[in-house]
Amino acid sequence: MEAEIILEKLMSYFNVINYSELAEKIGIQQQNISKWKSRNSISAIKKKCRELGIYNEIFGEQFLTTPLTNFSKSLEKKSYIDEDSLFFLEGLFLRAKTQNRLKELKEDIQRLSLNYLN
Incomplete structure (x- = not known):
């Protein structure tokens, strides 16, 4: 995992748009955040998350909490997936996360996918 991805999670968690606000x-x-990013200082970010009491929110269930923007980077070469759809899904994910409803969202997506797999 890269520090930049974790910082994106933190920005989403705190609903901020830049490192200064974070x-x-x-x-x-803000310089500390820039250093974390440039040095890929994951341990420093983890320490701060523990101090803030949000470690599990940021690092727990990593397979569920990896930002979809990171997922979209891996799909950049696939032109059939539009960015708006990925951002929409990311919004759903973040809202479900803040409401502690990730499991419910996953179940809903699985049920919905059945409509399109036939």
């Missing part, structure tokens, strides 16, 4: 939310200087 730094303010977590009580550090």
